[in-house]
Amino acid sequence: MASRIRLSPEQRRVQLLDLGVRLFARRSLDELSVDVLAQEAGISRGLIYHYFGDKLGFREAVVRRAAEDLVAATAPPATGEPLERLVVSMGAYLDWVERNHEGYLSLRRGAASDPVLSDVYDSARFALTDRIFRSDDSGLIPDTPVVRLVVKGWASYAEELVLSWVAEPGEVTREQLVDLLSGSLIALVTAAA
Incomplete structure (x- = not known):
């Protein structure tokens, strides 16, 4: 025994x-x-x-613990080129959503009607997008009000693409999706500038 x-x-x-x-x-x-x-x-x-x-x-x-795990699992490397760090972080985000798909969908749905879940969801989302900016200007993108608005919209776009791909990848490869996610942020920020 x-x-x-x-x-x-x-x-x-x-x-x-x-x-x-x-x-x-x-x-x-x-x-x-x-x-x-x-x-x-x-x-x-x-x-x-x-x-x-x-x-x-x-x-x-x-839910709070799962959100903390998401933020930790998707942290970009501390060194390297900004775009490379973004690609690694987006790949980790995709991996995490694949492993936690049902719970992530549930959190997303629940955030629409439950203030506690909304707070957890918003806090995690802010942590994921805020780290794209760096106060020392060495980050991937400049920290301006316009760019912050663009990043907020891009985060919704990225989330929808990942959830759609996880549900039905079709002929799009994982690498193509990660490149699309990373490249679209750069394109949107460039257009905003």
């Missing part, structure tokens, strides 16, 4: 969040229930309520 490992409360909470995020990658928010997590973790529902308060607290914690 395998012995159980006693975890600290923080370790247990992190373990439950990790499991919640893995489940969220394959399920919608509506399918991500306390019952499912308890069953998968082999624990009682009461323990989940102990760590997260209620179902909404659990759901919010999982």
